[in-house]
Amino acid sequence: MAAKLIKGAEVAAQIRAELKQEVEELKAKHNIVPGLVTILVGQDPGSVSYVTAKQKTSHELGFYSIQDNQEPDITEAALLALLDKYNKDPKIHGILVQLPLPKHIDSNKVLYGINPDKDVDAFHPVNVGRILIGNYAFLPCTPAGCQELIYRAYGDPKGKEVVVVGRSNIVGKPMVAIMIQKRVGANATVTCVHTGTPKDKMIEHCRRADILIVAAGVPNYIQADWVKEGVCVIDVGVNRIGMTESGKAKLAGDVDFAAVSEKASFITPVPGGVGPMTITMLMKNTVMAAKLAAGLVKL
Ligand code: NAP
Numbered sequence: 558m559a560a561k562l563i564k565g566a567e568v569a570a571q572i573r574a575e576l577k578q579e580v581e582e583l584k585a586k587h588n589i590v591p592g593l594v595t596i597l598v599g600q601d602p603g604s605v606s607y608v609t610a611k612q613k614t615s616h617e618l619g620f621y622s623i624q625d626n627q628e629p630d631i632t633e634a635a636l637l638a639l640l641d642k643y644n645k646d647p648k649i650h651g652i653l654v655q656l657p658l659p660k661h662i663d664s665n666k667v668l669y670g671i672n673p674d675k676d677v678d679a680f681h682p683v684n685v686g687r688i689l690i691g692n693y694a695f696l697p698c699t700p701a702g703c704q705e706l707i708y709r710a711y712g713d714p715k716g717k718e719v720v721v722v723g724r725s726n727i728v729g730k731p732m733v734a735i736m737i738q739k740r741v742g743a744n745a746t747v748t749c750v751h752t753g754t755p756k757d758k759m760i761e762h763c764r765r766a767d768i769l770i771v772a773a774g775v776p777n778y779i780q781a782d783w784v785k786e787g788v789c790v791i792d793v794g795v796n797r798i799g800m801t802e803s804g805k806a807k808l809a810g811d812v813d814f815a816a817v818s819e820k821a822s823f824i825t826p827v828p829g830g831v832g833p834m835t836i837t838m839l840m841k842n843t844v845m846a847a848k849l850a851a852g853l854v855k856l
Pocket of ligand 1 (some may be wrong): 729751832
């Protein structure tokens with residue numbers, strides 16, 4: 558294999574160590590302890606494991622942390638009232654509502670009920686707008702994790718051709734918005750391709766990429782002859798393609814890893830690439846929210 562593996566767990570551990578030090582300094586110098594509440598409605602096993610991992614990490618970093626479990630039949634009004642309570646709680650800087658929510662609750666209404674300054678997932682329209690304008694505190698966790706991986710492993714993408722495959726609101730679109738910022742770690746020339754792009758054009762765009770970020774949700778989609786020699790590949794895709802003999806889900810990314818890694822200079826594996834970064838970026842946003850609340854950073 559020619560490509561260097563970008564190991565998400567190692568980069569995530571490095572960022573967590575930096576955050577831990579920042580949390581200690583915030584406490585010592587300003588008496589601030591970042592506070593995070595994770596709200597879980599029902600007991601969906603996938604959601605339980607995500608929330609548990611978020612809580613575990615926030616405890617490890619020294620946050621004030623609350624896990625708020627609600628019954629699956631909680632009304633939308635009661636959930637909004639709960640958000641209002643946390644919106645007003647000065648000890649809580651970040652509010653995360655674990656998705657998906659039960660069908661009787663309008664997820665958008667709930668996400669829009671979070672105070673944008675505590676919206677550590679950065680899904681609130683106010684934060685989406687702030688990002689586009691370039692005056693923001695938080696970035697959505699998965700694309701922010703991709704940016705960190707690129708910056709720390711490959712280098713500054715300034716002036717590079719970045720091609721993003723996919724335009725979802727949680728990955729593709731914010732990825733574009735992040736990489737076009739006039740900032741360190743961005744300032745790239747960005748193209749976004751999607752199902753509206755004719756396939757031959759899509760391949761043409763992918764072949765131009767210095768950095769190719771793929772979030773399509775199609776297993777092993779990107780082929781070796783669609784990329785140029787030396788490309789940096791960030792594979793966001795997580796696709797279940799069967800079961801292992803031990804009964805675990807067998808995962809594949811959106812990139813034909815074996816073939817593409819022969820041509821790439823850097824590549825993220827699946828699993829173990831982008832995945833470990835997402836929770837770490839949530840923690841980074843919570844520290845930022847605490848600094849924002851204290852006036853240590855301003856928008
Ligand atoms: P999504 O909401 O399904 O969006 C997929 C996007 O890819 C859409 O914009 C779609 O285009 C585009 N697309 C689909 N097929 C395509 C094709 N053949 N050619 C070009 N574009 C195509 O998915 P998502 O939430 O962005 O997630 C994408 C992948 O990343 C999934 O595998 C997901 O599991 C994974 N993911 C991983 C993490 C992590 O932490 N590692 C986090 C989030 C997501 P249209 O808009 O035209 O439909």
